[in-house]
Amino acid sequence: MIKLEKKEIAVSLRGITKKFGKVVANNDVNLDVYKGEILSLLGENGSGKTTLMNMLSGIYFPDEGQIIVNGKEAVIKSPRDAFELGIGMVHQHFKLIDVFTATQNIILGLDGKLNIKGAKKEIQRICDKYGFDINLDKKIYDMSVSEKQTVEIVKVLYRGANILVLDEPTAVLTPQETEKLFKVMRNMKSDGKSIIIITHKLHEVEAISDRVAVLRQGEYIDDMITSETNAQEMTDMMVGHAVTLNIDRPEPKNSNKRIEVKNLTVLDEEGVTKLKDVSFEVNSGEVLGIAGISGCGQKELLKAIAGLEKVESGSITYIHKDGRTEELLGLKPRQISELGVKLSFVPEDRLGMGLVGNMNLADNMMLRSYRKGKSRFFTDKKTPRTLAENIVEKLQVVTPSIDTPVRKLSGGNVQKILVGREIASGPKVLMTAYAVRGLDINSSYTIYDLINKQKEKGTAVIFVGEDLDVLIELCDRILVLCDGEVSGIVEGRNADKNELGMMMTSNHNTSKGGVTV
Amino acid sequence: MSFHVSKRSDITTSKAWIIRIIAIVAALVVCGIVTTICTGDNPISIFTTIFQGAFGSQRKTFITLQYVAILLIISLALTPAFKMQFWNIGGEGQVLMGGLASAACMITLADKVPNAVVIILMIISSILAGAIWGLIPALFKALWNTNETLSTLMMNYIATQLVAYFVIVWEVPKGSGKIGIINQDSNVGWLINVAGNKYLLSIIVAVVITIGMFIYLKYTKHGYEISVVGESQNTARYVGINVEKVIIRTMILSGAICGIAGLLLVGGVNHTITTTISDGQGFTGVMVSWLAKFNPITMIFTSLLIIFMDRGASEISTAFELNQSFADILTGIILFFIIGCEFFIRYQISFVKANGKEEA
Incomplete structure (x- = not known):
C-alpha cells in the first residue's frame, strides 16, 4: 500500500470482513483515506465497493475488523453515528422528498429547534464556499437529476461531513454536468475534505482522483497514484486478467x-x-x-x-x-x-418490467413463450428450461441453478438473462x-458483442x-x-x-x- | 447488549417447520397455563381435551374434517386472487351470496320442480351469485383502479344485509326472525349424502378443488398469467398480457368457488341460512391462504391446524364449564403464536454485544 508520508490519515479501515450468509462481500480489506485527497474506488460489480462504503457510512456493520477515524477506533452502528464522525455518503439512488424544497430536504431529520432562516443562511454559505449552483427554494420535483444530486451533496456537507462517499455520481450526468461536479469536488478537496468516489468510468478516474484503490471479488488488490497509471493497467487489475478495451463496429451490410x-x-x-x-x-x-x-x-x-x-x-x-x-x-x-x-425490447427497468424478480430463470424465459404452451390450456415448462440452460451456458451467467429467483443474481447476470431471452426470439x-x-x-463487453452479432x-x-x-x-x-x-x-x-x-x-x-x- | 433484526435471505423448509412446531407447542403451553390459572386443572388433561375436542370420536373427527373442508374451499377460492395481489377480503360476502342463492332455490322452487332440477339450479345459481359478487369489485379495479380491499369489504356488508332482508321475507314461522330448517319434511334441495355419510360430500368437493387449484395455478397458462400480474403489472403489460382481463377472470373464479362453499353450507351442512352462516371463515381463509404461502397442498395442513385449535379451544370451554369467550381467548392466543412465528421465519435476530461483535 502506498504511504503518503506528508498527509494525515482521515479514515483507516483495518481487516474489514463482511459476509452475507455464505457470500463473502468483503474479505480482510485494508484501506486508508487521507485528508484532502480524492480517492477512486474501482472494481467490477459485486466486488464489494458499495458494501465497504456502506460499512463506513453505518448502513452495514462489519463482521470483523476496525474502522479508525481521526486516529481513534470508531464503532459505526448507524448513519447517525457516521454523521457524528463526519462521514457522509451520497447514494446512487437519491433519498429526497419530492414535495419539499431543497432547504427542507437538507435540514430534514436533524435534532434541535427548527430554524429555517438560519439554516438557509448556513446552506447558502456552504454553496458559495464550494461553488454549488442551486436554488434553495426550488421543490425537488422541479429539479433535474444533477440538481437533485447537488442537494444530496449539500445535505451531507451541512451535516458537517469531512469524509464524503459518492456512489457512482456521474452515471446520471451529462459531460458538462460532470465537469461542474468535478470542479466542486476539487474545491472541497482543497478545503481539506476527503472524498471517495465510486465510478466505472476510467477516464473520470483519471480526470478527478489523486489515488485509485482497486477491489476484486471482495478483496483489496492494490492502490496506485492516478497520474502514474493508465486505463489499461487499471482494467487489468480490476478484472484480474488482460482485457481489450475496444468496441467493434462492423460496417452495416444490406441496409x-x-x-x-x-x-x-x-x-x-x-x-x-x-x-x-x-x-x-x-x-x-x-x-x-x-x-x-x-x-x-x-x-x-x-x-x-x-x-x-x-x-x-x-x-x-x-x-x-x-x-x-x-x-x-x-x-x-x-x-x-x-x-x-x-420486436424485442430490453427495458431500462430490468426487474420491474423485463423480468419478474421472484420467478426463477426458467419461468422468466416463459414470459415470451408461454402462449405457445403444451396445449390450449397448459403451459410447456420444458422448452423455457432448455432455453434458460442455453443462455446460462452461452453467456456465462453466474447462478446457483436455473431454479434461482432472478432477483438474487447480480445486475450483470440479470441483464444477460434478459438480453439473452430477447435475442433468442430472433x-x-x-x-x-x-x-x-x-x-x-x-459484462458490458459481452452485451456490446451480442448487440453487434444481432x-x-x-x-x-x-x-x-x-x-x-x-x-x-x-x-x-x-x-x-x-x-x-x-x-x-x-x-x-x-x-x-x-x-x-x-x-x-x-x-x-x-x-x-x-x-x- | 443490543439486538438487531435482519431479513433472512434463505430458510430451509424443514427449519421453517421446526419454528412453526415450536410456536404451536408454545401456544399450547401458554393455553395450558392460562387454563390452569383460571380452572386449577391439570394442563395435561387440558391438552387431552383439546385433542378429544377435535378427534375424540368418529363423529367428532368427521365434523372436524367437514369444517376443514369448508375452510379449505374458501381459502382456495381466495388464493388465485391473492396470488394476483388482489386483496380479496370479500370471501365472506361471496360465500353468503352463494348460500343465499341456494336458499332461494330451495324455498321458492320446492313444490314446483323435481328435486334434481332444484339441486342443479342451486349449483348454477350459487356459483353465479358468488361470481357476480367477485366480479363487481374486479370491474371497479380493472376500469378505475379502485382499491379492492375497500370494495370487497363493502360488498360483504351488502351481502350480509341482503341475507338479513331475505331472512325476514322467508321467515318461518312469521315473526320469529329466522328461517329454520328449510324443507325439513321433503328434504328438497338437500345435497346428497355420499355413502350414507352426511359429512363426506364437502370433503370430496374440497379434495377436488384442492387438486384442481394446484394444477390451475402451477401448470396452466391462466395460472402463469396470474403469477405475472401479481408480481408486476408492468411486466405483464410488457409481454402483452391483458391485465384487466386477468383480474376480472380471476375474481370471477374466486367468487365462484366461494359460491360453492355457500352452496355446501346451505344445501349440505346447515339446511338454513343466517347472516352468520359463514362464521367469519371468509376472513380466516385469508390467514389460511397466507400461512400456506398460497400453496393449495400446504393449505390442507394450515386449515386443519386452525380448525383443530379452534375446535379444541371450544371443547376446553365446554368440558371445564367455561363460556364461549374463554374459547375465544384461547383461539386468540393460538393464532397469535401461529402468525407471530412467521416473523421468526422471515427475519433473524442477532445480538450485538457492546464490543461490536455480532452473534447470530
Whole structure:
C-alpha cells in the first residue's frame, strides 16, 4: 500500500470482513483515506465497493475488523453515528422528498429547534464556499437529476461531513454536468475534505482522483497514484486478467429501412409533453444510438414503438423485408407480435418490467413463450428450461441453478438473462434501454458483442445509452434527444463528444463547437 | 447488549417447520397455563381435551374434517386472487351470496320442480351469485383502479344485509326472525349424502378443488398469467398480457368457488341460512391462504391446524364449564403464536454485544 508520508490519515479501515450468509462481500480489506485527497474506488460489480462504503457510512456493520477515524477506533452502528464522525455518503439512488424544497430536504431529520432562516443562511454559505449552483427554494420535483444530486451533496456537507462517499455520481450526468461536479469536488478537496468516489468510468478516474484503490471479488488488490497509471493497467487489475478495451463496429451490410417514425408526439398522464414531433428511421443491420439526459423521452420513445405507451399523434411504420408495411401505432404488444413483427425490447427497468424478480430463470424465459404452451390450456415448462440452460451456458451467467429467483443474481447476470431471452426470439428489431447500466466491464463487453452479432444478422438495433464514449464507439448513427425533441442525428464514426453534449442540453443543432469541456 | 433484526435471505423448509412446531407447542403451553390459572386443572388433561375436542370420536373427527373442508374451499377460492395481489377480503360476502342463492332455490322452487332440477339450479345459481359478487369489485379495479380491499369489504356488508332482508321475507314461522330448517319434511334441495355419510360430500368437493387449484395455478397458462400480474403489472403489460382481463377472470373464479362453499353450507351442512352462516371463515381463509404461502397442498395442513385449535379451544370451554369467550381467548392466543412465528421465519435476530461483535 502506498504511504503518503506528508498527509494525515482521515479514515483507516483495518481487516474489514463482511459476509452475507455464505457470500463473502468483503474479505480482510485494508484501506486508508487521507485528508484532502480524492480517492477512486474501482472494481467490477459485486466486488464489494458499495458494501465497504456502506460499512463506513453505518448502513452495514462489519463482521470483523476496525474502522479508525481521526486516529481513534470508531464503532459505526448507524448513519447517525457516521454523521457524528463526519462521514457522509451520497447514494446512487437519491433519498429526497419530492414535495419539499431543497432547504427542507437538507435540514430534514436533524435534532434541535427548527430554524429555517438560519439554516438557509448556513446552506447558502456552504454553496458559495464550494461553488454549488442551486436554488434553495426550488421543490425537488422541479429539479433535474444533477440538481437533485447537488442537494444530496449539500445535505451531507451541512451535516458537517469531512469524509464524503459518492456512489457512482456521474452515471446520471451529462459531460458538462460532470465537469461542474468535478470542479466542486476539487474545491472541497482543497478545503481539506476527503472524498471517495465510486465510478466505472476510467477516464473520470483519471480526470478527478489523486489515488485509485482497486477491489476484486471482495478483496483489496492494490492502490496506485492516478497520474502514474493508465486505463489499461487499471482494467487489468480490476478484472484480474488482460482485457481489450475496444468496441467493434462492423460496417452495416444490406441496409434497408426497417422502422420509420414520423411526427411522434407523446403526452404523459398529466398532459406534459414527453415527445414532440419526433421523426427518424432505423435500418436493418445498423445500430442507432439514442443519446440524451435521462428523462428526455428515451423511455417513452421505446415504449411507444413497443406498443406500451399512449401516443397523441404521429405514425410508426414497420417495413417487412419484402416491402410490405404495417402501422404499429395504436397496437398492443400482443397484436404487434401477431402481425409477425418480431420486436424485442430490453427495458431500462430490468426487474420491474423485463423480468419478474421472484420467478426463477426458467419461468422468466416463459414470459415470451408461454402462449405457445403444451396445449390450449397448459403451459410447456420444458422448452423455457432448455432455453434458460442455453443462455446460462452461452453467456456465462453466474447462478446457483436455473431454479434461482432472478432477483438474487447480480445486475450483470440479470441483464444477460434478459438480453439473452430477447435475442433468442430472433428479433428483426432490438431495442435496448441503458443495456449496460451498472454492469462491470466484462459484462458490458459481452452485451456490446451480442448487440453487434444481432446487427450482423440484419437486426435493426436501437441502443439508448448514457455513456457518450460508448455511443460514439458502438453506434452507426446517434440520435440526440433533448426535452423530447430530436436535436439532431449524427454519424457515429465522426461524432464529437462535446458536440453531442451540447446537443443534449440545447435544442439548437446549429450551436456547434465554441464550448470546450 | 443490543439486538438487531435482519431479513433472512434463505430458510430451509424443514427449519421453517421446526419454528412453526415450536410456536404451536408454545401456544399450547401458554393455553395450558392460562387454563390452569383460571380452572386449577391439570394442563395435561387440558391438552387431552383439546385433542378429544377435535378427534375424540368418529363423529367428532368427521365434523372436524367437514369444517376443514369448508375452510379449505374458501381459502382456495381466495388464493388465485391473492396470488394476483388482489386483496380479496370479500370471501365472506361471496360465500353468503352463494348460500343465499341456494336458499332461494330451495324455498321458492320446492313444490314446483323435481328435486334434481332444484339441486342443479342451486349449483348454477350459487356459483353465479358468488361470481357476480367477485366480479363487481374486479370491474371497479380493472376500469378505475379502485382499491379492492375497500370494495370487497363493502360488498360483504351488502351481502350480509341482503341475507338479513331475505331472512325476514322467508321467515318461518312469521315473526320469529329466522328461517329454520328449510324443507325439513321433503328434504328438497338437500345435497346428497355420499355413502350414507352426511359429512363426506364437502370433503370430496374440497379434495377436488384442492387438486384442481394446484394444477390451475402451477401448470396452466391462466395460472402463469396470474403469477405475472401479481408480481408486476408492468411486466405483464410488457409481454402483452391483458391485465384487466386477468383480474376480472380471476375474481370471477374466486367468487365462484366461494359460491360453492355457500352452496355446501346451505344445501349440505346447515339446511338454513343466517347472516352468520359463514362464521367469519371468509376472513380466516385469508390467514389460511397466507400461512400456506398460497400453496393449495400446504393449505390442507394450515386449515386443519386452525380448525383443530379452534375446535379444541371450544371443547376446553365446554368440558371445564367455561363460556364461549374463554374459547375465544384461547383461539386468540393460538393464532397469535401461529402468525407471530412467521416473523421468526422471515427475519433473524442477532445480538450485538457492546464490543461490536455480532452473534447470530
